Each structure stands twice: as structure tokens, then as C-alpha cells.
Amino acid sequence: MEFAFSASDHKAIADLIYRESGILLPDTKAKLIYGRLARRLRACNLDNFPDYLARIANDAEERARAVDALTTNHTAFFRENHHFEHFHRALWPGFAERLAAGERVRVWSAACSSGEEPYSLMMTILGTDKVAAERLAHQDFRVLATDLSPRVIATARAARYPLDTTRALPAAMRAAWCRRDGDMEELAPVLRAPIAFRELNLLRGWPMKRPFDVIFCRNVMIYFDEPTKAQLLERFADQMVDGGILYIGHAERIPPDVSARFRCIGRTAFQKVS
Known part of the structure; x- marks a missing residue:
């Protein structure tokens, strides 16, 4: 050495x-x-x-x-796709009705790494429909995407990915939302419009004042001990609307200390108990 x-x-x-x-x-x-x-x-x-x-x-x-x-930032487009499928099937129809009625919907990607998770969510919502993207940009829908690492947040904001990364996208979505730029592809501005990327340490203070309808926090708690997991999940519950949905990673579980605040509604999908 x-x-x-x-x-x-x-x-x-x-x-x-x-x-x-x-x-x-x-x-x-x-x-x-x-x-x-x-x-x-x-x-x-x-x-x-x-x-x-x-x-x-x-x-x-x-x-x-x-x-x-020393932070691990492994991710991919549509990683653990069952969560996006559940969001699209079980949540989005109701959210779309609320947005059409002028109401707000908020989603938090609480460990977004280099951005593939929130961008996958946007493609789940929009499919390949650019008209729907323009309409959504004028509704009260926002995605907060945060990570501890300034380096990966910068990558996420730039929305430029190597071809080996974007090849994992479904062909129709890639054609709709990606623009080739040398050996990279850049995601369309209209797809990116509802997302705000911010640096945030999950164990420090949170500046957000209003609650979220959905929180994605996947494959982060595997690096934490049980007290830290419980503390984080208590704070997530406090930061969600009643009945809000939390998605966690496939290898993660809700600790017994906070299990009363959530009920399982699907594969590593949990609903905040009112």
C-alpha cells in the first residue's frame, strides 16, 4: 500500500x-x-x-x-421497477384528478443519487407523451430530489448520461426524452421541469415545511444501524400526509420501533397510518 x-x-x-x-x-x-x-x-x-x-x-x-x-451511489433507470409500476397503477390516477382540480401533489426522492430515480418517475408518469409533459409543467406537481453528495447532485441537475446508462431505458421512452450529444445523452428540459435537485443530509435539519404525498427512500437504510433507521422513519412519517406512501429498498425493513406508523400495502411499499 x-x-x-x-x-x-x-x-x-x-x-x-x-x-x-x-x-x-x-x-x-x-x-x-x-x-x-x-x-x-x-x-x-x-x-x-x-x-x-x-x-x-x-x-x-x-x-x-x-x-x-465514502458514499455509495449505485443506481440505474427503473431500478426496482415494481415501485414505479405501483405508483402508476395505484397512485397516479388519483393524483392526476387532484392536479386537474388545481390541487397540489408533492413527491420526495430522498436519496436520488445521480438522478435516475426521479427521472424514471417522470417517465413513468408521462410515458412518451410530450403534450402531457407540457400540461404537467403548469400544474402544482413537484418532485424534490435530494442527496448527501454534491457530486451526484451536479450530475443529476445536468441530466446528461453515458450511452451505456440510457440504453437501459425502454426504446420508446429513450426516443421521446433523450437527445444525443457525442458519447452522452441529455434528457429533455420538459421532463426535468418539475424536479428540484438539492443537497441534503438526511440526518440533519430538513428545510421543507409542507408534507409529501409520496417518499422514495430506497437502498439507503441498509447502511444504517437500527436506531438511525428508526429515527429516520419517524421523521419521514412526520413529513408525510396521512395515508402517504413510502417506498423502501428490497433489502430494507421497517424496524419494530416504528412499525405502528406504517402498514404494508405492497412489495416494500408502506402507507402512513393516520
């Missing part, structure tokens, strides 16, 4: 990341920590982890870069 990396270095970094983000980095993640932070040591012209730890203890910007580097 280029840099010495001791057990005490690992523990100090794991403790910091847990405090900052709730993410657990056990001993089995030592190679991941080393591999991702070695690049930061080089960028800071440092030659050992203790000096880097001292740096991130006093440098908020570098500390944010360290947290970003």
Missing part, C-alpha cells in the same frame, strides 16, 4: 462518517476506505492518514469531500 493504514485510522474515519452521515463502515470495509481516501491524500499532498484525519477535523470542505468519497 502507498500509505500506512492502521486499525486506529479506520476507526477514526468510521466514527467520523457515522457522525456525519449515519453510514456504518465496519472492518470489512477497510479496503474500500483506503481505496477511496488514498486519492484524497494525494490531492491534499499528504503522506499519511493521521495528517489527513487532522485535516478533515478542521476543514469542513475536505470533510465533505471525504464523506462524498
Whole structure:
């Protein structure tokens, strides 16, 4: 290894990341920590982890870069597609009626990574209908899409993806919403219009004042311990309308401490109990 990396270095970094983000980095993640932070040591012209730890203890910007580097951002268009199918079948007809009557509908993609989740939701709603997209842009429908990582939020806002990524889209949707630009494809502005991308740490304060009808928070809680999961889910319940829907990842479960606040209505789909 280029840099010495001791057990005490690992523990100090794991403790910091847990405090900052709730993410657990056990001993089995030592190679991941080393591999991702070695690049930061080089960028800071440092030659050992203790000096880097001292740096991130006093440098908020570098500390944010360290947290970003150690955050996993795996995603894809229409990942765990059963949630989008459920949304389209069970929720969207009622939402469309409310919007046509001038009411509001709000959705939160609470760990949106590089944007594939909220964009998949928009394509689920619109199919290939550009006229419907123009109409929706003038209704009171908004999607808040947040993530801890400034890097992936920047990618999401740009809405530009490698061809290998967009090839996973259904052909008709890709033709309707993607524009080729060299070795990338860019999503149409009208598809992007209802989405607001923001940086947000789920374990810190939330600036949102009004409740959400639907929250997607998928494949995030697998990195949290049970108390952190319970705390987050309590806050989600508080941030939802009565009867609001929460989608979580296929490997995630509602902890017993908060199970009374939700009832299962489908495959990893839960409704807030009034």
C-alpha cells in the first residue's frame, strides 16, 4: 500500500462518517476506505492518514469531500421497477384528478443519487407523451430530489448520461426524452421541469415545511444501524400526509420501533397510518 493504514485510522474515519452521515463502515470495509481516501491524500499532498484525519477535523470542505468519497451511489433507470409500476397503477390516477382540480401533489426522492430515480418517475408518469409533459409543467406537481453528495447532485441537475446508462431505458421512452450529444445523452428540459435537485443530509435539519404525498427512500437504510433507521422513519412519517406512501429498498425493513406508523400495502411499499 502507498500509505500506512492502521486499525486506529479506520476507526477514526468510521466514527467520523457515522457522525456525519449515519453510514456504518465496519472492518470489512477497510479496503474500500483506503481505496477511496488514498486519492484524497494525494490531492491534499499528504503522506499519511493521521495528517489527513487532522485535516478533515478542521476543514469542513475536505470533510465533505471525504464523506462524498465514502458514499455509495449505485443506481440505474427503473431500478426496482415494481415501485414505479405501483405508483402508476395505484397512485397516479388519483393524483392526476387532484392536479386537474388545481390541487397540489408533492413527491420526495430522498436519496436520488445521480438522478435516475426521479427521472424514471417522470417517465413513468408521462410515458412518451410530450403534450402531457407540457400540461404537467403548469400544474402544482413537484418532485424534490435530494442527496448527501454534491457530486451526484451536479450530475443529476445536468441530466446528461453515458450511452451505456440510457440504453437501459425502454426504446420508446429513450426516443421521446433523450437527445444525443457525442458519447452522452441529455434528457429533455420538459421532463426535468418539475424536479428540484438539492443537497441534503438526511440526518440533519430538513428545510421543507409542507408534507409529501409520496417518499422514495430506497437502498439507503441498509447502511444504517437500527436506531438511525428508526429515527429516520419517524421523521419521514412526520413529513408525510396521512395515508402517504413510502417506498423502501428490497433489502430494507421497517424496524419494530416504528412499525405502528406504517402498514404494508405492497412489495416494500408502506402507507402512513393516520
